[in-house]
Amino acid sequence: MPDRATATAHPNIALVKYWGKRPGPGNIPATPSLSLTLDALTTTTTVEVADADRFVLDGAPVADPKIDAFLQALRSEFDIPPLAATSASNFPAGCGLASSASGFAALVTAMDNALGWGLDRDARSEWARRGSGSAGRSIVGGFGMLSERDGRWVARELLAADAWPLRVVVGITSRKRKAVGSTAGMERSRMTSPFYGAWVRSTEEDFADAERAVLERDFGRLARVAESSCLKMHALMLSSDPALFYWNAATVECLHRIRMLRDAGAEVFFTVDAGPQVKAVCTADHESAVRDALEQVPGVDEVLVSGLGAGASCTVSPAPA
Numbered sequence: 001m002p003d004r005a006t007a008t009a010h011p012n013i014a015l016v017k018y019w020g021k022r023p024g025p026g027n028i029p030a031t032p033s034l035s036l037t038l039d040a041l042t043t044t045t046t047v048e049v050a051d052a053d054r055f056v057l058d059g060a061p062v063a064d065p066k067i068d069a070f071l072q073a074l075r076s077e078f079d080i081p082p083l084a085a086t087s088a089s090n091f092p093a094g095c096g097l098a099s100s101a102s103g104f105a106a107l108v109t110a111m112d113n114a115l116g117w118g119l120d121r122d123a124r125s126e127w128a129r130r131g132s133g134s135a136g137r138s139i140v141g142g143f144g145m146l147s148e149r150d151g152r153w154v155a156r157e158l159l160a161a162d163a164w165p166l167r168v169v170v171g172i173t174s175r176k177r178k179a180v181g182s183t184a185g186m187e188r189s190r191m192t193s194p195f196y197g198a199w200v201r202s203t204e205e206d207f208a209d210a211e212r213a214v215l216e217r218d219f220g221r222l223a224r225v226a227e228s229s230c231l232k233m234h235a236l237m238l239s240s241d242p243a244l245f246y247w248n249a250a251t252v253e254c255l256h257r258i259r260m261l262r263d264a265g266a267e268v269f270f271t272v273d274a275g276p277q278v279k280a281v282c283t284a285d286h287e288s289a290v291r292d293a294l295e296q297v298p299g300v301d302e303v304l305v306s307g308l309g310a311g312a313s314c315t316v317s318p319a320p321a
């Protein structure tokens with residue numbers, strides 16, 4: 001057993017969104033979801049056996065109830081010694097760029113290797129999903145689908161990254177931490193939005209539609225279903241009580257510019273998660289026009305560009321003597 005391992009994972013961006021859980025334990029999503037795993041954004045996590053549990057995130061020690069609950073769930077199934085985990089990302093955390101997705105995917109992959117469990121990809125996806133629903137999808141690369149199969153909620157790779165090399169242009173409009181996190185927000189929507197039942201039903205249809213669009217490389221169809229899923233999720237958020245309102249003025253302006261580009265013939269569509277950042281998905285031919293357009297929006301602080309990436313992976317290293 002190596003005792004120490006380093007894993008990397010990339011965030012993923014949902015095109016058919018997950019927003020809502022089944023009541024009860026295990027962090028089971030209420031609906032399937034479909035995503036793109038990015039390559040330019042990366043979380044790197046090292047886990048090693050230590051004298052006490054310690055978790056350092058982007059250089060600062062953290063006590064995070066989500067991580068604590070995750071370790072407790074793992075400890076109920078595995079014999080786990082005290083662990084030190086050090087995790088760093090090359091992008092800002094907690095502002096709608098899916099840091100918990102790459103974070104839990106890297107953590108479970110590093111633990112699996114450091115502690116010699118030998119989990120297969122499905123088991124790692126299942127555990128990552130228990131840490132954070134979207135993290136189940138960062139175990140796979142390219143186009144990922146998280147859905148129920150044989151009673152288990154795991155992600156599978158629908159299409160590899162190089163099979164349809166789309167690009168993702170991210171407009172960062174704020175670096176503030178979101179006021180309401182995804183877990184609390186989605187529970188609020190389930191309990192209070194009059195639209196929740198309709199959301200769950202229509203997401204099943206969107207998922208089937210998006211799966212077909214990806215398999216057929218049908219950009220127009222994927223654009224329609226992805227923007228619709230995004231806007232329905234935000235309608236659900238807005239109709240929750242108190243309302244969940246994640247956008248700022250620059251977010252809205254980016255959406256208009258992306259639609260204008262599409263009307264002018266560019267292959268591009270948008271999606272937005274629980275935060276104010278805008279993700280524009282486009283073909284390589286239109287990447288520079290999309291980047292230029294987002295850079296010109298007042299309030300856009302930075303524009304990042306990414307291709308599609310691989311699933312979580314591990315580098316094993318021996319513990320220092």
Ligand code: DP6
Nearest residue numbers: 014017018132133134182183273274
């Ligand atoms: C808007 O996976 O962060 O990004 O399972 O409670 O940790 P928990 O939620 P999380 O929610 C992601 C919400 C989303 C949409 C998505 O990624 O599908």
